[in-house]
Amino acid sequence: MSARHFVKYTFLKMDPAWRREPAEAREQDKREFAAACEDFADGHLLQTFSLVGTRGDVELLLLAEAENLDRIHEFHVVLAQSGLMRWAQIPYSFLGMRKASEYSAEERIVPRGLRGRYAFVYPFVKSREWYALPAQERWRIMQRHIEVGREYAGVDNHTIYSFGLDDQEFVVAFDTDDVGTFLDLVQRLRTTEASSYTVRDTPSFTCIAMSLERALNALDGEPVALAAALPS
Amino acid sequence: MSARHFVKYTFLKMDPAWRREPAEAREQDKREFAAACEDFADGHLLQTFSLVGTRGDVELLLLAEAENLDRIHEFHVVLAQSGLMRWAQIPYSFLGMRKASEYSAEERIVPRGLRGRYAFVYPFVKSREWYALPAQERWRIMQRHIEVGREYAGVDNHTIYSFGLDDQEFVVAFDTDDVGTFLDLVQRLRTTEASSYTVRDTPSFTCIAMSLERALNALDGEPVALAAALPS
Amino acid sequence: MSARHFVKYTFLKMDPAWRREPAEAREQDKREFAAACEDFADGHLLQTFSLVGTRGDVELLLLAEAENLDRIHEFHVVLAQSGLMRWAQIPYSFLGMRKASEYSAEERIVPRGLRGRYAFVYPFVKSREWYALPAQERWRIMQRHIEVGREYAGVDNHTIYSFGLDDQEFVVAFDTDDVGTFLDLVQRLRTTEASSYTVRDTPSFTCIAMSLERALNALDGEPVALAAALPS
Amino acid sequence: MSARHFVKYTFLKMDPAWRREPAEAREQDKREFAAACEDFADGHLLQTFSLVGTRGDVELLLLAEAENLDRIHEFHVVLAQSGLMRWAQIPYSFLGMRKASEYSAEERIVPRGLRGRYAFVYPFVKSREWYALPAQERWRIMQRHIEVGREYAGVDNHTIYSFGLDDQEFVVAFDTDDVGTFLDLVQRLRTTEASSYTVRDTPSFTCIAMSLERALNALDGEPVALAAALPS
Amino acid sequence: MSARHFVKYTFLKMDPAWRREPAEAREQDKREFAAACEDFADGHLLQTFSLVGTRGDVELLLLAEAENLDRIHEFHVVLAQSGLMRWAQIPYSFLGMRKASEYSAEERIVPRGLRGRYAFVYPFVKSREWYALPAQERWRIMQRHIEVGREYAGVDNHTIYSFGLDDQEFVVAFDTDDVGTFLDLVQRLRTTEASSYTVRDTPSFTCIAMSLERALNALDGEPVALAAALPS
Numbered sequence A, B, C, D, E: 001m002s003a004r005h006f007v008k009y010t011f012l013k014m015d016p017a018w019r020r021e022p023a024e025a026r027e028q029d030k031r032e033f034a035a036a037c038e039d040f041a042d043g044h045l046l047q048t049f050s051l052v053g054t055r056g057d058v059e060l061l062l063l064a065e066a067e068n069l070d071r072i073h074e075f076h077v078v079l080a081q082s083g084l085m086r087w088a089q090i091p092y093s094f095l096g097m098r099k100a101s102e103y104s105a106e107e108r109i110v111p112r113g114l115r116g117r118y119a120f121v122y123p124f125v126k127s128r129e130w131y132a133l134p135a136q137e138r139w140r141i142m143q144r145h146i147e148v149g150r151e152y153a154g155v156d157n158h159t160i161y162s163f164g165l166d167d168q169e170f171v172v173a174f175d176t177d178d179v180g181t182f183l184d185l186v187q188r189l190r191t192t193e194a195s196s197y198t199v200r201d202t203p204s205f206t207c208i209a210m211s212l213e214r215a216l217n218a219l220d221g222e223p224v225a226l227a228a229a230l231p232s
Helices: A016-020 A023-041 A069-081 A128-132 A135-150 A179-189 A212-217 B016-020 B023-041 B069-081 B128-132 B135-150 B179-189 B212-217 C016-020 C023-041 C069-081 C128-132 C135-150 C179-189 C212-217 D016-020 D023-041 D069-081 D128-132 D135-150 D179-189 D212-217 E016-020 E023-041 E069-081 E128-132 E135-150 E179-189 E212-217
Strands: A006-014 A046-050 A060-066 A088-097 A118-126 A156-161 A170-176 A198-200 A205-209 B006-014 B046-050 B060-066 B088-097 B118-126 B156-161 B170-176 B198-200 B205-209 C006-014 C046-050 C060-066 C088-097 C118-126 C156-161 C170-176 C198-200 C205-209 D006-014 D046-050 D060-066 D088-097 D118-126 D156-161 D170-176 D198-200 D205-209 E006-014 E046-050 E060-066 E088-097 E118-126 E156-161 E170-176 E198-200 E205-209
Touching: A006 A016, A006 A069, A016 A023, A023 A046, A023 A069, A023 A212, A046 A212, A060 A069, A060 A118, A069 E205, A088 A156, A088 A170, A088 E179, A118 A179, A135 A179, A170 A179, A179 B088, A205 B069, B006 B016, B006 B069, B016 B023, B023 B046, B023 B069, B023 B212, B046 B205, B046 B212, B060 B069, B088 B156, B088 B170, B118 B179, B135 B179, B170 B179, B179 C088, B205 C069, C006 C016, C006 C069, C016 C023, C023 C046, C023 C069, C023 C212, C046 C205, C046 C212, C060 C069, C088 C156, C088 C170, C118 C179, C135 C179, C170 C179, C179 D088, C205 D069, D006 D016, D006 D069, D016 D023, D023 D046, D023 D069, D023 D212, D046 D205, D046 D212, D060 D069, D088 D156, D088 D170, D118 D179, D135 D179, D170 D179, D179 E088, D205 E069, E006 E016, E006 E069, E016 E023, E023 E046, E023 E069, E023 E212, E046 E212, E060 E069, E088 E156, E088 E170, E118 E179, E135 E179, E170 E179
Parallel strands: none
Antiparallel strands: A006 A060, A006 A088, A046 A060, A046 A205, A118 A170, A118 A198, A118 A205, A156 A170, B006 B060, B006 B088, B046 B060, B118 B170, B118 B198, B118 B205, B156 B170, C006 C060, C006 C088, C046 C060, C118 C170, C118 C198, C118 C205, C156 C170, D006 D060, D006 D088, D046 D060, D118 D170, D118 D198, D118 D205, D156 D170, E006 E060, E006 E088, E046 E060, E046 E205, E118 E170, E118 E198, E118 E205, E156 E170
């Protein structure tokens, strides 16, 4: 059990006033933020996504994974020191842990990054009616749900568990290179029996995978070369 | 499938403090924003609407369409560079894709702008009871819904799909020259069977179609001529 | 149909920082706002109410009526030019149209201002169960509702329609000189059958009718004489 | 009927930036606020409570009573002139009127202040199912509710009516010297039949009765003597 | 009964602008805040937790316990005097009292701090259907719930009562050294009968126990030695 990792989704939104700061100050702010990320990425999974153009309430997603909560905490303390966080809010934040599913043989404990060009992330809560069903009944319903998912190739599921740790029960993430196929899958899943037990599956974030350098430069449109930027 | 386009609704609200900036600064801010729009509009569908006077929480709507998500992203990165976005928030943002309807033969894949003087836009979510109905039953119910719509001439429907991409299932838009007829239609549709499966259809935005130049000048009431403004 | 007018409720809230501006600046801000109002009031219905002391989230209500949406838009563009709107938010905004009721013979198409010393305004949404009832059944239920209203003299109803134009279905307004009678009426109406089909009837605004001059001066307590202020 | 008074609960929250102002400025801000209160308290019921330490969203409660709405309005206009309101928001505001209860012979029309050391205030809305019950049935259910209340000595009820005037139906207030007894009473009342008809009874405010001087000084912890401060 | 203590959870969030202040100013702000805490901790239970990295909306939790409400009030007045509170908001605040449970023989009246390395806190509201059950039936359901809890060693429950004092009925807290075991417990409890009576159990806060010095330094990442910092 001790091997189960923590996974953290941190969504950032810049104060528009930051864009009124001098270009050099913004460049420095980005460099400090990137340095904090590089430090953490040395030994931990860290991925970056841009939401500029896909939503209005967040602009950057950091997806971090660590062996314990204290390491996640320390990473965010170092981030808070960077100039960028002097102008940023964290409108959404999801904390969870890896855990094997009772419905799927899929490997979920081993750290594994999102591989597609796009990621879709949402907090997920099921109704208490769902949990009141016999385990065998839940298993049957989920098998059908999983079967439908298998019909849509190239869409990969990543689900972590948040029971008691955060406001949702699960953080669900999918990655894919083909947005249209993912949209078709989600619409198709609306008709499964499992779907009727959903209480909450929003907000739903469309995230574009890119290097930290590109994701940071998307914040103000200024192309600054960040020497040791994380690989995408 | 690869031909399905992305459609993005971006609603802007200016910080009232922007109106305290000198007139020349505001003029420059608008010019930079217009330049970003012109760049995108060269080869892509881009329409502008004003919401000054129809709502209190947003003032300008950009409706952009592109062949992939990355082009939508790039457009918003360039927008973020403009002076205007140093004083703007994006209180609402809807992302979706074109997709053929299972209930209507109407052509929905081909890019098509809103043609009326007024547009009405809302995010739309149906109940899970709806999706639990047999496909044939849903088809029957929607035919009656569509028939009622046909009785109201001059109101054109534009619906895009957001399943998994954003917080809603659909973004519904109507365009018309006659607001009263649209109001009568919506009131009439409340009594259809389809209507009882609605979970969410707000916020509901009344948008006035106009050139980017007019829509930008409506933000502070200052009539600035923007050389290469987009045609209405 | 073209004769149906648009009605707009615009609720304003000043940034507390505005009260830290010099008195002359605030006086100028009010004069510019009043000038915009006078311009519109020349040929259009425009009424002003203060909410200072009745609510905490809004301070001033403008009730404007015009023959088309573009005139409403233009009025708000001119308002945005005034100094006052450089420090104001619009926390609530309701847009609707006049329309004859299917349940009442009362004249609702002809422009008609609120006459009482107090106005009570709220957005109104009925349940889909209501709209699923046969028209005859809805008519029967509404007759009883209207009868109860007639027992309370001196309370006048003004209802406009917002289907598809805004987040509510109706904007309901009552005017009266006697607040207590209105309160008694609303409590009494809770027991009618019609009441059980209400989904939303808040926020509920208590508005005090007064001249624009008095309503503007209530914002900061500074008695500035506005030469051409609107009559109450 | 004309004798029924208006009661107003105004909850204030200071901008944290106010605490960065010089001590003399803050002292002056408090004096002006106190002067406005003294003026109103001369002839009207006005009570002050602190919420510093009991909640995070409000810090001060003014409870004002007047014979008409215009006097409540004027009081808030004068408050707005004070320096304190240049840094304050009103996150919650409840307006209502005194009215005799149909379930209790208790005197509710005569102006009566809260006497205990602590007051508990919440907006209250009942379900439409409640109002659909026969009056006799509602009377029976309320008698049992009132009986339970009588078992808890030293807790006094003050309820005003807001139907149509504000977002709630009632503003319920209790005063007591013994917080634990009040908590026990509320927990006990959860099991009465009346309780099942509650739609909304939050936010629930714990208020500490104190003189205006003490309540103002609790805002920034600076002990300023306010000459003519209201008695507690 | 008079022995029942008050327990207060105060969650803080710094304005990002605070991080733009000079290092010496921030150091001074922390020292003043620490001094206020030390003063209260002399004779009262006071514990500190960091939420940097676990949530985006709060950063620091103070858990204070006192024999009466006035002492809780005074503590927050002194806190408000510190430089730190000139830049802080209190996005969440929970007030409650110790009280013996009717379902468990566990000692809950005696002041007792959280001992684990991690604490999990959430406001809790049960449905009115729960309270309508016979007491004996509620007792039976809770015994099963408690039995499940006992299967997960090393997770300790701390529940206080808020009926009438705050927006929730209970504030539930668990402490543990093993986050994974707690997550497993919460997921397991979803299937108990008691769980179906839950109306609200969010927001759910993951809190990392640490000394005040460390928790304050986590706010801006600057390691300042606070002489008389509270022991963890």
